[in-house]
Amino acid sequence: xxxxxxxxxxxLGDELAVSAAFATADARDLRDVLRGTVAAVxxxxxxxxxxxxRAPAVIREHEVASCEVAxxxxxxxxxxxxxxxxxxxxxxxxxxxxxxGRCGGAGLHPxxxxxxxxxxxxxLSREDDVPGVAAGxxxxxxxxxDPDVARAAASAVGTLLAAxxxxxxALLAAExxxxxxxxxxxxxxxxxxxxxxxDLKSPAFLGxxxxxxxxxSAAARLAGLPETEVVALRRAGLVHDVGRxxxxxxxxxxxxxxxxxxxEQVRLHPYYTSRALARVPALxxxxxxxxxxxxxxxxxxxxxxxxxxxxxTAxALLAAADTYVAAGEPRAHRAAHDxxxxxxxxxADVAAGRLPAVAVDAVLAASGQLPVPPPVRDCALTPRxxxxxxxxxxxxxxxxxxxRLGISAKTVNAHLEHVYAKLxxxxxxxxxxxxxxxxxxxx
Numbered sequence: 001x002x003x004x005x006x007x008x009x010x011x012l013g014d015e016l017a018v019s020a021a022f023a024t025a026d027a028r029d030l031r032d033v034l035r036g037t038v039a040a041v042x043x044x045x046x047x048x049x050x051x052x053x054r055a056p057a058v059i060r061e062h063e064v065a066s067c068e069v070a071x072x073x074x075x076x077x078x079x080x081x082x083x084x085x086x087x088x089x090x091x092x093x094x095x096x097x098x099x100x101g102r103c104g105g106a107g108l109h110p111x112x113x114x115x116x117x118x119x120x121x122x123x124l125s126r127e128d129d130v131p132g133v134a135a136g137x138x139x140x141x142x143x144x145x146d147p148d149v150a151r152a153a154a155s156a157v158g159t160l161l162a163a164x165x166x167x168x169x170a171l172l173a174a175e176x177x178x179x180x181x182x183x184x185x186x187x188x189x190x191x192x193x194x195x196x197x198x199d200l201k202s203p204a205f206l207g208x209x210x211x212x213x214x215x216x217s218a219a220a221r222l223a224g225l226p227e228t229e230v231v232a233l234r235r236a237g238l239v240h241d242v243g244r245x246x247x248x249x250x251x252x253x254x255x256x257x258x259x260x261x262x263x264e265q266v267r268l269h270p271y272y273t274s275r276a277l278a279r280v281p282a283l284x285x286x287x288x289x290x291x292x293x294x295x296x297x298x299x300x301x302x303x304x305x306x307x308x309x310x311x312x313t314a315x316a317l318l319a320a321a322d323t324y325v326a327a328g329e330p331r332a333h334r335a336a337h338d339x340x341x342x343x344x345x346x347x348a349d350v351a352a353g354r355l356p357a358v359a360v361d362a363v364l365a366a367s368g369q370l371p372v373p374p375p376v377r378d379c380a381l382t383p384r385x386x387x388x389x390x391x392x393x394x395x396x397x398x399x400x401x402x403x404r405l406g407i408s409a410k411t412v413n414a415h416l417e418h419v420y421a422k423l424x425x426x427x428x429x430x431x432x433x434x435x436x437x438x439x440x441x442x443x
Contacts, residue, residue: 061427063091063099068430069200073193076437078186086111093144100426113146117153120145121160130158168279191238191286196436198242200429202252203395204331205244207436212293213237216321218366223317223358233314236289240318243272243291253332267302270294289314293322296354316359320346323355324363339367379440380422388415389441393432 038048070087086109088100094113096104117137124136134154141150153160172179182190195209217234225233244252247269251262258266270291277287292306292315299307301319327342337345343364349355379386384405391401398409398416405412420426423434435441 060099065427065429067091067100068425068427069197069433072430072433072437073197076193077190082109082111085109086115090115094146095143098144108146113149117145117149118160121153121157125161130161133157133161188235188238191235194242195238195240196433198239198244200433201244202249203393204253204329205241206393206432208325208329209238209241211325212240212318212322215325215363215366216318219317219321219359219362220314222365223313223362225313225317229314232285232289233318235286236293236314236318237321239277239283239286240273240290240293240322241269242276243269243274246272255332257333267294271303289318293318295319296349297356298353300354313356313359316356317362320349320355320359320363323349324367342367379438381419381435381440385415385419385422386435386440388412389419389431389435392416392428393441 042048067088067090070090071084074084074087089103089109089112092098092101092103092108092112094104094108098104120140121133121137124133128136134157137145137150137154137157141147141154192210192213195213199205199208213234214237216237217230220230220233247265251258251265254262270293274287274291277283277290291303292311295301295304295306295311295315296319297307297311297316299305301311306315324342324346327337327345328339330336346355346360346364350357350360381389387405388401391404392398392412396404398412402409402412416428416431419431419435423431425431425434432441
């Protein structure tokens, strides 16, 4: 079955499995560690030992990358320094044994100390009753968690867990005034960040959301849509694939055919897009359009099986743009298609009644008229450093990137170390995010 209208990273899947397994574990508690390990890989001794051998490095890589990417995103969203500082500490521990291991104890931001306790309590509550959650918090007090905050929460855990049912609206209403809002002229910036994070799900997706948004909005203008619809289409394109993050990377990056269960997961990613965006009332219109990018005129698409009048012009343009862009990107199960093959794919959709000719004609016309980014003039990276970063961003290992460039894996690693130093990061994911935000790395 085709995933050309979809895609994802097994390595990231491993990282997430490890992190999920140890989300509530105290690394200094052998019982917690073994419980988390068995939950992740089962009880076979060989798998448990293999998992434990790689877990520390994988956990550190994932947690440091998460912090650095979150800080970069917060900066792009205009968050104050106190927020970005706190985001860099969420995986630290009270006893100083967390990641990246730069602080602990009273050096942790107060917001982080409270969040960590709430985070652990929430995760524990999915398996334990109130006494069990309270005991779990008490056990971690003074080790992974601030002892004062953990003990206070443990003594009132029943009240705290009851408040969890009030929902997002009640949480936002409780925020002290003045509430921060996003001005209309900055909505695209915020949505672009959402799209960027979704595209980080796999190296194969890098820049996908931005390309779809650009092509869809350009096609909308050629099709004569009013500017309000052009703007809506661009915004929907930026976030159409945020639901990808709810599907395992192992599914997206599988090299062979998908099984029935895997295919059903893929078919649900537009639904997850809709659910994520619908939580923000101001994005309800964007959500409705964004989740329609796999629908088709004849009702053969997903996830709702729309067709006829319910499948409007804007949705058709987004679907055609997504198909054209995705076909030109490499996936785990196929190579990228050239322009002729992409055009033929869309023409076949027209012939079969899946997409309207007017939408396909507009997308094909716009595909040759997208603006070329201006040359980067203020890049602190050398041309070779940029080449290396582009290749590893695309999913190549150091050895594979070295073969492509005719240099050794050791030299590739040296270039990456220089990149990390210049960008003040320590992981590939955060280096890619920083370089793209500065315009040094183009999708």
